Each structure stands twice: as structure tokens, then as C-alpha cells.
Amino acid sequence: MSFTRSLIKKCLVSKNKKYVVFILTALTLSLPLLSSEIFYIDFLLVLFMYATIAVGWNIIGGYTGYVSFGHVAFFGLGAYTTAILLVRFGLSPFVTCILGGVVAIVFALLIGIPTLKLKGAYFAIATLGLGFVLQLLFLNLGSLTGGGEGLSLPLPPWDIKTSVEIFYYAMFIVFLASVLTTYWLEHSRFGLALKCIRDDELSAETSGIPTAKLKTMAFLLSAFFPAVSGGLFSYYATYIDPITVFDPKISMYAIVFSMLGGSGSVLGPVIGSIILYSVAQTARYLITAPGVDVMVFSAIAVAVIIYLPEGIVGFLKGRSGAK
Amino acid sequence: MNLFIQAVITGVLVGGIYALVTLGLTLIFGVMDIGNAAQAAFAILAAYIVYWLSSLYHVDPFIGMILATGLLFVMGFYLYKYIVYKTSGLMAFALLYFLSIFLESTMVFVWGNTYRGIKVPYLSGSLQIYGYYIPLDRFIGFLMVSAVLAIIAYVLKYTYFGKAIRATMQNPYAAALMGINVDRIYQVTFGIGIALSGIAGVILGTIYSFYPSLQGVWIGLMFAIVVFGGMGSLSGTLIGSIIIGIISSLVATYVSSVWAPLVAYVILVLTLWIKPSGIKGRKI
Numbered sequence A: 001m002s003f004t005r006s007l008i009k010k011c012l013v014s015k016n017k018k019y020v021v022f023i024l025t026a027l028t029l030s031l032p033l034l035s036s037e038i039f040y041i042d043f044l045l046v047l048f049m050y051a052t053i054a055v056g057w058n059i060i061g062g063y064t065g066y067v068s069f070g071h072v073a074f075f076g077l078g079a080y081t082t083a084i085l086l087v088r089f090g091l092s093p094f095v096t097c098i099l100g101g102v103v104a105i106v107f108a109l110l111i112g113i114p115t116l117k118l119k120g121a122y123f124a125i126a127t128l129g130l131g132f133v134l135q136l137l138f139l140n141l142g143s144l145t146g147g148g149e150g151l152s153l154p155l156p157p158w159d160i161k162t163s164v165e166i167f168y169y170a171m172f173i174v175f176l177a178s179v180l181t182t183y184w185l186e187h188s189r190f191g192l193a194l195k196c197i198r199d200d201e202l203s204a205e206t207s208g209i210p211t212a213k214l215k216t217m218a219f220l221l222s223a224f225f226p227a228v229s230g231g232l233f234s235y236y237a238t239y240i241d242p243i244t245v246f247d248p249k250i251s252m253y254a255i256v257f258s259m260l261g262g263s264g265s266v267l268g269p270v271i272g273s274i275i276l277y278s279v280a281q282t283a284r285y286l287i288t289a290p291g292v293d294v295m296v297f298s299a300i301a302v303a304v305i306i307y308l309p310e311g312i313v314g315f316l317k318g319r320s321g322a323k
Numbered sequence B: 001m002n003l004f005i006q007a008v009i010t011g012v013l014v015g016g017i018y019a020l021v022t023l024g025l026t027l028i029f030g031v032m033d034i035g036n037a038a039q040a041a042f043a044i045l046a047a048y049i050v051y052w053l054s055s056l057y058h059v060d061p062f063i064g065m066i067l068a069t070g071l072l073f074v075m076g077f078y079l080y081k082y083i084v085y086k087t088s089g090l091m092a093f094a095l096l097y098f099l100s101i102f103l104e105s106t107m108v109f110v111w112g113n114t115y116r117g118i119k120v121p122y123l124s125g126s127l128q129i130y131g132y133y134i135p136l137d138r139f140i141g142f143l144m145v146s147a148v149l150a151i152i153a154y155v156l157k158y159t160y161f162g163k164a165i166r167a168t169m170q171n172p173y174a175a176a177l178m179g180i181n182v183d184r185i186y187q188v189t190f191g192i193g194i195a196l197s198g199i200a201g202v203i204l205g206t207i208y209s210f211y212p213s214l215q216g217v218w219i220g221l222m223f224a225i226v227v228f229g230g231m232g233s234l235s236g237t238l239i240g241s242i243i244i245g246i247i248s249s250l251v252a253t254y255v256s257s258v259w260a261p262l263v264a265y266v267i268l269v270l271t272l273w274i275k276p277s278g279i280k281g282r283k284i
Helices: A002-013 A017-034 A038-063 A072-089 A093-115 A120-128 A130-140 A160-186 A189-199 A201-206 A211-237 A248-261 A268-286 A292-307 A311-320 B002-032 B039-056 B061-082 B089-111 B136-158 B160-170 B172-177 B182-207 B214-229 B234-254 B257-274
Strands: B126-129 B132-135
Touching: A017 A160, A038 A072, A038 A160, A038 A189, A038 A211, A038 A248, A038 A268, A072 A093, A072 A130, A072 A211, A072 A248, A093 A120, A093 A211, A093 B257, A120 A130, A120 B089, A120 B214, A120 B257, A130 A248, A130 B214, A130 B257, A160 A189, A160 A211, A189 A201, A189 A211, A201 A211, A248 A268, A248 A292, A248 A311, A248 B089, A268 A292, A268 A311, A292 B089, B002 B039, B002 B132, B002 B136, B002 B160, B002 B182, B002 B214, B002 B234, B039 B061, B039 B089, B039 B182, B039 B214, B061 B182, B089 B214, B126 B136, B132 B136, B136 B160, B136 B182, B136 B234, B160 B172, B160 B182, B172 B182, B214 B234, B214 B257, B234 B257
Parallel strands: none
Antiparallel strands: B126 B132
């Protein structure tokens, strides 16, 4: 037990991190070659999707300390942008998923400008209803979005195995891009300024950090990645409707995954996603009653906030004394 | 014009009930600076308890309301005493948000995510005054809301306990130095705030049908009212809820009732943009 623990610590905290990350990346890249089971590839694909949303959330919620409760809004916007452009104009989703990210950025600007110049509580309140409002909008703008019936996308032109593999790599690239962005954030002036805002906004402001501008930029960045992964998801799922892509559960997942792993760190959201998504999938096969999975997740979230507010990464760092 | 006045009457009646459900939120926010994201979930929970009592055991909904309110007070009291006090500010908000989802999913598990309504047979029908219809259930609900608001105003203004609450609201440290048990004030205020949402939830449950996921709609509406009226201001909450009630009712009458929640959200964002302190709020 103590051996495992010291091993985990060595992997996470010390200089060995680089190699561990490299080996894991190589393993994930070669997985479709090693295993012919679509189940595992699909499992990891959806895991990458949730991890991307969590990593995106972490930029505003973890690094900047402004907790967003409506990140599903950007995921859904990305999914719908890609779907509409494909169904109505026939544009390739692998290109338009970037456009979905741009749409999400514009929407984030619209919400961010009025709310981010205020204290964190106002931002939290404004984002609380975000997903719901967009769901309402997309349910009732029938001519453009297909309303409650949703949109059916044309099937990808490959056989199932190839298409799952293509989506797997695409989702992995988006996931990797989001993690690299937070890695850059961790080591850049911009990221440092964001951490200053989180720790003491007043001091940051008096030290000459343009807080409102940087907070808005962080929010835009955090809106981009969930939207891109949403765009890929819509083409992969081949059918979307407002109830599934604006499901408030997704916002909750982003927060819980990040918080359990450790918000405000590069690997925290990734670790949290791996653990909790595996738990969620296992629970889905064991328990079939409605509402139980959400019940378990919200209970975990409450426990994390009370007993482990720094998350797993923060806990291990605090114990080993390394920074 | 006829339709317009009818819509305004409905808006005022509904706005009064919004005021009650939001008042608990304002009280908790004003006294302990916590945005209670679980307020709407507790309102729905109270509605379900009363629905359950009245349909299974034939308890009169208004007696059930008293039972549910008492139960919610106890829940709020101990919730603060053992869990919420460990956190503050944004973390408390996040905690209560997850608690609301926990309550919602528990209700889905126990009662299912289908529409329910509390039936009050003697409150069907409507009054007719100068040719305008006033539905009896909304009218009685509005009267009860007014009575509860009057009691709350009296308690806050004239009793020792109310003065202690207001003192804590203004400055908790000074209040503690004057010999007020601030922790106890926090616990009781949290309990009262939750209990108020319970009363309002039952009254709304007799008027509209409800389901567990409705709490997401209500909490957005309630926060829009709180921000619009001014955070922590009790009179601002009253004015704000009547205005938002009237606007929602007008939109429901002239455009479509599906857009009413959107209206509240647009008002929220516009308030934050133009005048973040709201109608009667403290300076931010």
C-alpha cells in the first residue's frame, strides 16, 4: 500500500512526470492498434470528451477562481454549430468544430463582459441559468435547430471501426491541445496573473494587472475547448437534441471532475475525469434506477468540497511538501 | 386593453408568490453572504411532501404546508449547523448547488420525473371583479403570502430576535461584541430562509404542476429577482418580484409562455451590465 502510494507520488510530483505523461500518451495513441474492441476505444473517446470539458472549465474555475456553473452551454453551442453547418450547408465537421469554438467564444464574450467585472458570486449566478436558457432557446427555434425533435446528421462515410478510430484520434488531439494550453498557462505570465486574481483580486488590481480584461480572456479560452469537443461529439453521435447536449449534468461533471482531481492544476481535471468517469460507467451497468448516478455524483461533490477542497493533486502535493 | 389589465393582475398575483420564495434567498444572502442555490430544490421538496401527504393520507394541503414548513426549518437549521458553516462565499454556493442536484435526483428517484399537482378542491374557480377574472387559488395564495410577509416584517422590525438578525446583517463582529450569539442567528436564519421557500413551494404547487427538474428553472428566476431587486435588500426583492412577475405575465400573454424564463435571464444579464447593484442594493 505504502509502495503504491509512493509510486503515485513519484509519478505525479517529481521530475518523472514528464516520462509518465509521455508513456501514457504513447499508450493512448497506439490503443486502436493494440485492441480491436470498439468498446474500449469508445470508452476512452467519451472520457476524452468529458476531460476536455473539465480542462476547459479548469481555466476559469480553477486558475482564475471564477466558478462557472453553465459550461454545458458552450458544449451544446459547439455541437449545434457543427450540426447545423453540416446539415444545412454540408461543411465538414472536422473544420467546423473550430467554428463552433468561435461561436462559443462570441457567446462567452456576451456573458463575460457584464458579469466578469463584478465579484465571483455574480458570475456564478449568471452562469447558473446559462445552460437552461440555451436549452429553452434551441427547443423553441424550430426552423433552425429542429426544436425538440433534434437534428439527425449524415453518417460518416467510413465503416464503424475506422470511423470510431478517426473520432478517437480527433478527440484525443482536442484533449491534448486543451491540456497543453493549461500547461502553457501554468508556466506563463498570463497564467500567473490569473492565479493572482484567484488568490487576491484587490492586490492583483493594485499591482497593475488588468483584471477584468484577463478574466474575460480566460473565460473565452475556457469556452473554446468544450465547444470544439461538442462539435466532434455531434458528428460522432449522429443525432443531437437540446435535452442531451444542454444537459445540466455535463456542467456538474466538469466541476466535480476538476475538483476531485484538483482544480487549478494541469493534471487535476484529467485525473479526476479518469477516476470518476470510470466509476460512472461502472455504476451505469450495476444500477439502473433513474437518478441514482446523479445522486452519487452530487454526494461525491459535496464530500469533496467539505473534506478535500484542494483535490487529489493538492492533497498529494501538500503531503509530500513539493511544489 | 382588457387583456393587458388581466395580464397585469395575473402578474401581480404571481409576483407576490415569487416574492415569498425569493425572500428566503435574500434573507440568507443578506445575513450570511451566501447565495443559497438549493432554495428552489427545497421549495419543490416541500411541494412533494404536501402532495404525498394529501394524496396518500388525505391531509388537507394547508395543514400539510404547516408540517412541511416545520420540517424544512429543522432541515435548514441542522444543514447550516453541521455542513454549510464549514464553507463560505463561493464554496458555500457550490456546495449548495450540488446539494440542490442531490435533492433533485433523490426526488427523481423517489417520485419520478413526472408532472404532479396538489389538488385543493375548494379552491377551484375564480372571482370576477369588474369583468376581470381572479383565479381563487392564486388569490388565496397571494393573501397568504401577504400575511407571511407581514409577519416577517413585524418580526424583523420590532422583536429582539429581529433586531439581532438586522444587527448581524450590518456587522457580524460588532453584533458578536454586543452579546449576540451570531452562530445561532445564522442557523436560525438559514432555517427560516429554507422554511419560507417551503411555504412558497406549496402555494406554487397548488397553482402550477411541478416536477423535480423544475428547480433549475425556479432558481434561475429567483436569482434574477434577487439581482434585479438588489442583493440583500428585502424591499428590493418585493419590488423586483412584482415587476418581473408582471413582465413575465405580459410576455406569456402576448408572445408565448415558453419565453417567460428567458425574460428573467435577460433581465438578470442587463441588470449586471447596466446597474449591478440592482434597484435598491448596496454598492458593490
